[in-house]
Amino acid sequence: xxxxxxxxxxxxxxxxxxxxxxxxxxxxxxxxxxxxxxxxxxxxxxxxxxxxxxxxxxxxxxxxxxxxxxxxxxxxxxxxxxxxxxxxxxxxxxxxxxxxxxxxxxxxxxxxxxxxxxxxxxxxxxxxxxxxxxxxxxxxxx
Numbered sequence: 001x002x003x004x005x006x007x008x009x010x011x012x013x014x015x016x017x018x019x020x021x022x023x024x025x026x027x028x029x030x031x032x033x034x035x036x037x038x039x040x041x042x043x044x045x046x047x048x049x050x051x052x053x054x055x056x057x058x059x060x061x062x063x064x065x066x067x068x069x070x071x072x073x074x075x076x077x078x079x080x081x082x083x084x085x086x087x088x089x090x091x092x093x094x095x096x097x098x099x100x101x102x103x104x105x106x107x108x109x110x111x112x113x114x115x116x117x118x119x120x121x122x123x124x125x126x127x128x129x130x131x132x133x134x135x136x137x138x139x140x141x142x
Contacts, residue, residue, distance in 0.1 A: 023136055029129040036122040039115050050116035058109040069109055076102055 040047065046059035052066045053059060060067045076098040078084075083092035 023132075026129065026132055026136060029125055029132060032118065033122065033125050033129060036118045036125065039119050040122075043115050043119075046112060047116065047119060050120065053109070053112040053116050055109050055113045057112075058105050059112050067105075069105065072105055073102055 043059075045061065045064055046053070049057075049059055049066045056070075057066045057068050058072075059065075076093075079086070079093040080095050080098040085091070086093045086097055089097060
């Protein structure tokens with residue numbers, strides 16, 4: 001239900017900004033600001049850990065904690081080596097399963113860092129947008 005509401009808001013905002021498009025730069029800034037505000041709502045639990053989400057760690061949502069990539073990689077290798085049961089695949093962990101999960105968490109670490117960076121840059125982006133809108137409005141008056 002929450003996703004449907006967020007999607008409806010996104011569609012409404014995107015269509016409204018397209019009607020009043022001022023320039024590609026303004027549209028791009030508005031898009032980044034919108035994405036940042038959506039992250040504030042959807043990644044709220046992970047945002048508490050932004051100081052730790054530096055690309056070497058990732059946010060593990062099921063446990064609401066940050067895990068180190070190197071330690072997680074060692075754990076995956078051990079699970080595969082010991083053929084521990086993998087509840088996601090309903091069979092023992094394999095090297096292929098571990099490699100696939102490793103690739104996934106590496107991407108998550110990069111995404112988590114980018115998400116934190118975007119949310120942290122929101123005040124600057126909003127300031128840039130205000131200045132750009134004022135410049136655009138001033139140039140249209142002339």
